[in-house]
Amino acid sequence: MIDRPDAHRLLLAVAEALTDEVVPVLSASASASAPVQVADPEAAAARYTARIAANLCRIVAREAELWPQAEAATVADLRGLLGRDGGSLEELSRALDDELRTGAGDLDPGSVHRVLSAAVGRRLAIARPSYGDDLGGGHRS
Amino acid sequence: MTDEHLLAGLEQLMTSAGHGPLSLTVDRELTAGANRRTIRLIITPAGLDGGPYAAIAQLVERDDAREGTTRSVLDEAAVVSAARANGVPAVEVLAAGRLPAATPPPIEVLVTREVAGETIPRRVLRSVGAVEDGGRKLTRSCGRALARLHAIDPAAVSLAQEPLPVFTVARYLDHLTERLDDLPDPHPTFRFAINRLAHDLPSDPPKRSLIHGDFRNGNLIVDAADLAAALDWELVHIGDPMEDLAWICLRTWRFGSDSREVGGFGRLDDLRRAYADSGGRWRQDAFEWWTMARTAWWGIGLAAQAVAFVEGRSNSLVHAASGRRVVELEYDLLGLLAARVG
Numbered sequence: 406m407i408d409r410p411d412a413h414r415l416l417l418a419v420a421e422a423l424t425d426e427v428v429p430v431l432s433a434s435a436s437a438s439a440p441v442q443v444a445d446p447e448a449a450a451a452r453y454t455a456r457i458a459a460n461l462c463r464i465v466a467r468e469a470e471l472w473p474q475a476e477a478a479t480v481a482d483l484r485g486l487l488g489r490d491g492g493s494l495e496e497l498s499r500a501l502d503d504e505l506r507t508g509a510g511d512l513d514p515g516s517v518h519r520v521l522s523a524a525v526g527r528r529l530a531i532a533r534p535s536y537g538d539d540l541g542g543g544h545r546s
Numbered sequence: 547m548t549d550e551h552l553l554a555g556l557e558q559l560m561t562s563a564g565h566g567p568l569s570l571t572v573d574r575e576l577t578a579g580a581n582r583r584t585i586r587l588i589i590t591p592a593g594l595d596g597g598p599y600a601a602i603a604q605l606v607e608r609d610d611a612r613e614g615t616t617r618s619v620l621d622e623a624a625v626v627s628a629a630r631a632n633g634v635p636a637v638e639v640l641a642a643g644r645l646p647a648a649t650p651p652p653i654e655v656l657v658t659r660e661v662a663g664e665t666i667p668r669r670v671l672r673s674v675g676a677v678e679d680g681g682r683k684l685t686r687s688c689g690r691a692l693a694r695l696h697a698i699d700p701a702a703v704s705l706a707q708e709p710l711p712v713f714t715v716a717r718y719l720d721h722l723t724e725r726l727d728d729l730p731d732p733h734p735t736f737r738f739a740i741n742r743l744a745h746d747l748p749s750d751p752p753k754r755s756l757i758h759g760d761f762r763n764g765n766l767i768v769d770a771a772d773l774a775a776a777l778d779w780e781l782v783h784i785g786d787p788m789e790d791l792a793w794i795c796l797r798t799w800r801f802g803s804d805s806r807e808v809g810g811f812g813r814l815d816d817l818r819r820a821y822a823d824s825g826g827r828w829r830q831d832a833f834e835w836w837t838m839a840r841t842a843w844w845g846i847g848l849a850a851q852a853v854a855f856v857e858g859r860s861n862s863l864v865h866a867a868s869g870r871r872v873v874e875l876e877y878d879l880l881g882l883l884a885a886r887v888g
Contacts, residue, residue: 457867464870495732502732505741514742514887521735522880528873536874 416466423459428452467531475527482520486512555645556587556603559655563641567592573600581607586660600660601640607651608644619656620706625756625782626658628703633694635687637661637775663769665777667801667810670763674771674811685812687773688766688794689820696755696787696826703756712754713785718839719744725846729853735876739842742883748835751786752827759783761790762799763809788829791821792836797878798844838882845875 410418431452476494483497484490487510492500504510505517529536549572557570573586583605590598606619623642630636637658645653664670674681700710713721719740726736759781767774793799795807795814803810808817818828852869854860 454863457863461863461867461870498732498734501734502737505734505737508741514738517734517738518880518883518887521738521876522884525735525873525876525880529877532870532873536877 413466413469416462416469420459420462420466423455423462427455428459431455464532467534471527471531475531479524479527482523486516486520552605552645556655556657559641559643559645560589560657562643563657565589565591565640570601576602587657602637602658602660604656604658605645606654606656608654618706618708619654621708621710622779622782623656624703624705625710626779628698629695629756629776629779632698634691635773635775636779637777661767661769661775663767663774665764665767667763667799670766670768671801671803671810673768681771681806681808681811682813682816683772684766684768685808685816686820688761688808688812689817689826690824691773691776692758692761692787692790692794693821693824693826695758696790698756700754700756700784710756711783713757713783713789715747715786715835718785722839722842722846725843725850729846729849731849733846733849733872733876735879736842736846739838739879739883742886743835743839743842746835746886748786748788748832749829751788751829751832754784755787757783757785757787758790760793762794762796763801763811764799766809786832786836787826788832789836789840791817791828792833793840795837796840796844798841798875834882838879841875841879841882845872845879848872848875 431448480492480494480497483494483501484492487497487500487504489497489500501517504512526537553570553572557566557568560566560568560570568589568591570587570589573588576584576586578584585603585605587601587603588598589601604619608618620642623639626636627639630638639656639658641655641657643655645655664673671681674684703710722736722740722743726733726740758776758779760778761776765778766776794809795817797804800806800810806812807814822828848868849872851860851862851865852872855862855865855869
């Protein structure tokens with residue numbers, strides 16, 4: 406086992422430091438002079454970068470936690486949809502893309518939609534967990 | 547090009563457009579891209595013709611070898627002026643042309659009068675939320691502006707350089723497929739969406755219209771909770787009016803204010819009514835089709851930004867992050883498609 410804190414904790418600590426310590430300082434200098442037109446554009450740009458960096462750290466932290474199971478579930482779904490016994494996520498995604506492009510597999514659109522929606526839900530849980538809730542949860546089929 | 551050359555060139559351009567005699571200074575650089583710069587100028591008319599005023603100059607390096615990849619600002623100026631003449635809030639073009647004494651590559655300039663107001667999306671949302679009327683006035687103005695734009699006969703706009711591209715539904719599907727095929731990784735959600743869109747084509751528009759192409763929160767100058775001017779006309783083309791109406795309602799452009807479908811500030815019903823009251827014809831089936839097509843396009847675009855980062859053509863953190871935003875557009879798209887699959 407690697408020394409603690411582990412990768413997950415470290416990434417969250419970096420995200421927190423950026424959000425709580427770096428962004429407020431940059432926000433102060435970005436809006437130091439009241440009219441928007443004369444605010445410091447470099448500070449505003451740096452604040453934007455710091456926010457993105459913090460968000461990316463949180464994404465990577467969630468990925469470490471959630472992706473192994475998510476990947477396995479999507480692989481199982483795709484094997485079922487395409488009627489295959491093996492294949493990696495990349496191979497299966499490419500195979501699905503090819504079948505959709507050529508129309509070869511004569512796949513049922515409802516089944517494709519279900520499998521894609523489940524896969525997207527798992528990726529969204531990593532990339533932006535709140536996104537599905539923002540429309541009141543009634544958005545997905 | 548040195549600043550003295552630039553200023554001399556701009557002064558000559560402004561004078562031949564009938565705004566001289568005058569003197570001008572560069573106030574500051576607003577943005578600097580690979581082949582496009584935007585600077586703020588202070589223009590002081592000579593004599594007693596009023597006080598100094600601010601103007602925005604867009605400078606575009608025009609690589610004639612790549613003609614067609616960047617629209618000429620002369621054409622952009624013609625479209626903006628036509629829109630403004632028909633009552634669309636748009637910037638006032640002061641001068642447009644090539645800088646006279648430029649050494650290669652030639653530089654084209656578009657000088658417009660500065661318009662006061664806010665363009666940064668989240669600030670726009672805050673500023674309209676602060677007044678009692680909320681975003682209704684802005685929403686209605688957007689509907690009216692688009693109806694007036696779409697009423698213009700594209701054939702009546704005289705273009706100096708090249709004809710505007712025409713987007714038909716079939717051509718747009720080809721365009722989406724080409725963009726998708728250019729990506730190294732498979733994206734079955736977008737492939738599936740293109741299939742469904744090809745399977746379920748919308749009604750034809752009554753006539754072909756001038757389409758802004760990027761009319762959305764972020765490209766609108768908002769002042770006193772109302773539309774002061776639409777910006778960024780470089781994607782203008784000819785096509786189906788519902789494309790513009792769908793684009794401003796994309797969830798991406800609501801900036802977290804998801805319950806307000808129009809740019810995060812307004813209700814769809816207000817937009818629809820204002821558009822119809824100003825003579826526009828709302829076609830719901832085409833609105834839905836273009837909402838899906840444009841969602842797919844933007845998702846593919848975000849994936850392409852991430853590819854540019856991965857392949858080392860960009861070192862922007864924003865482009866890196868775009869790769870992890872693709873799934874948001876996939877989610878939106880699958881939600882929109884849900885009702886159309888059995």
